[in-house]
Amino acid sequence: MAKRSVDRTRPKGAAKPASKATPKQAVGYLHGFTQKEQQRLYHQARFMEHRVHGDLPFKRCRRLLEVGCGVGAQTEILLRRFPDLHVTGIDASPKNLPRAKEHLQRVPWAEGRFQLVMADAAQMDFEMDSFDSAFLCWVLEHVGDPMRVLSEVRRVLRPGSPVVITEVQNMSFFIDPYSPQTMAYWLAFNDHQLELGGDPFVGAKLGNLLQAVGFRDIETRVHAIFLDNREPGERAEMLDYWSDLLLSGAPGLLQAGKVSEATVSGMKTELEQVAHDPNAVFFYSFVQATARVI
Numbered sequence: 070m071a072k073r074s075v076d077r078t079r080p081k082g083a084a085k086p087a088s089k090a091t092p093k094q095a096v097g098y099l100h101g102f103t104q105k106e107q108q109r110l111y112h113q114a115r116f117m118e119h120r121v122h123g124d125l126p127f128k129r130c131r132r133l134l135e136v137g138c139g140v141g142a143q144t145e146i147l148l149r150r151f152p153d154l155h156v157t158g159i160d161a162s163p164k165n166l167p168r169a170k171e172h173l174q175r176v177p178w179a180e181g182r183f184q185l186v187m188a189d190a191a192q193m194d195f196e197m198d199s200f201d202s203a204f205l206c207w208v209l210e211h212v213g214d215p216m217r218v219l220s221e222v223r224r225v226l227r228p229g230s231p232v233v234i235t236e237v238q239n240m241s242f243f244i245d246p247y248s249p250q251t252m253a254y255w256l257a258f259n260d261h262q263l264e265l266g267g268d269p270f271v272g273a274k275l276g277n278l279l280q281a282v283g284f285r286d287i288e289t290r291v292h293a294i295f296l297d298n299r300e301p302g303e304r305a306e307m308l309d310y311w312s313d314l315l316l317s318g319a320p321g322l323l324q325a326g327k328v329s330e331a332t333v334s335g336m337k338t339e340l341e342q343v344a345h346d347p348n349a350v351f352f353y354s355f356v357q358a359t360a361r362v363i
Contacts, residue, residue, distance in 0.1 A: 099211070099262050100317040107140045107168050109313055114142035116310050120292055121206060126231045126359065127151045130202035135159070136190045136222060137208030141169030141183075147204060148179045157200070159188040191217045195225040203232040210237050213266040215274075220282040226362045232284065234358045236272035238291075244308075244343050245350040250335030251315070257327040258318050272356030284360035293354045298347070307351050308344045315340070 100106050114121075121143075127133060131153060138144050138158025147156055160166055166185050173179045188194065191214055203222050209215040222232060239259050244251065259269040268274075279287045296304035315336065322328045343349045 099258070099265060099267065099321055106317055107165070109317055110140050111142045111172075113310070113314070114146060116306070118146055120294070121235050121357070122146055122150055125150070125204075125233055127154060127202050127204075127233075130154060130231070132157070132200045133202040133204060134195075134200040134222065134225060136203065136205045136218065137211070138169055138185065139165045141172045141185075143204070143206050144169065144173060144183060145176050145179065148173075148176070148182055152178070154202075155182050155184075157184045157186060159186045159190060159193065161187065161189055163187060191221060193221050193225060197224055198227040199225045201227050201230045203230065205233070206235045207237065209234065209271045209275075209278075210262070210269055211267045215268065215271060216278055216281060219278055219284070223282055223284060223362055228362055230362045232279075232360050232362070234275055234279075236275060236356055236358075237269055238272035238354055238356055239269040240273075241293075241352065241354040243350070243352040245348075246343060246346055248336070248339035248343060250332055251339045254315065254322075254328055254332050254336045257322055257332075258315070261318075261322055261325060261327045275356055275358040279358060279360045283363075285363040287358065287360040289356055289358045291354050291356055294352065296351045297349070304349060304351055305344065308340065308349070311351070311353075312337075312340045312344075 100109075127147070128151065130151070133147065133151075133154050133156050135144055135147065135156050135158040138156075138160050139162070141158065144156050144158050147154060158169065160169070166187055170185055173183055173185075190208075190212065203226055205218075205222070209218065212218055219234075226232065239255075242255060262269045271278075276287055276289045294307065296307055316333075319328070319333050323330065323333065
């Protein structure tokens with residue numbers, strides 16, 4: 070009698086991932102790969118550091134997998150906050166990895182503590198149990214099959230390993246005074262990301278995705294950024310940061326015919342007006358999920 074094979078990568082009750090030969094692919098990165106965009110990513114990582122990295126469970130970890138390491142902006146922070154950690158960063162972009170290597174080689178505390186690999190997160194070449202932790206930040210919004218990526222992450226993690234995923238929930242964005250051109254632009258921004266194969270609302274789905282591929286001890290926390298007259302300085306910084314984020318998508322949206330020059334110009338005017346309004350309000354929320362491999 071033939072022996073029955075057992076899939077150790079998928080626990081009982083977990084959803085079966087798609088065939089390895091045919092993972093769904095996102096067809097583009099909304100923000101592009103310009104030098105300006107790469108610099109924006111460094112600023113974004115440092116600006117959001119206290120919100121994203123404030124309570125990560127990696128103190129006892131030694132070999133971390135960072136999925137979608139991009140230009141190494143988050144990698145730098147992970148290595149600084151966890152001095153015993155070695156980070157293996159993977160990214161599918163041939164434009165980002167050289168910039169990440171160049172950047173991390175200039176960071177004193179990163180010396181000898183990182184490896185960068187060009188790889189498709191849905192089809193990694195790492196063996197099972199290769200890592201004892203994983204970190205994904207603003208990544209799943211840009212991939213075509215987040216369940217497949219999380220299944221692969223689970224496969225390469227040792228039992229007991231923590232994973233932390235930080236993701237967008239773009240439906241939550243709000244500014245006051247009401248800015249119709251900005252909101253029209255934002256809707257087009259999200260629609261275009263969906264057309265490119267991403268998901269600007271994936272943060273709200275993290276619990277379901279993690280459970281479906283077999284993670285356990287799943288916790289999700291909604292981080293609300295709510296700024297008004299009580300924090301005028303931080304509100305001004307956030308509005309400036311958010312303006313850069315919105316405008317980073319403008320070239321692609323204009324080229325695809327999703328917005329007009331008038332809409333972009335109107336958005337810029339509105340954002341300047343909001344920034345100078347003494348009673349302005351900014352609100353946005355993102356989701357951070359933690360889970361473990363059992």
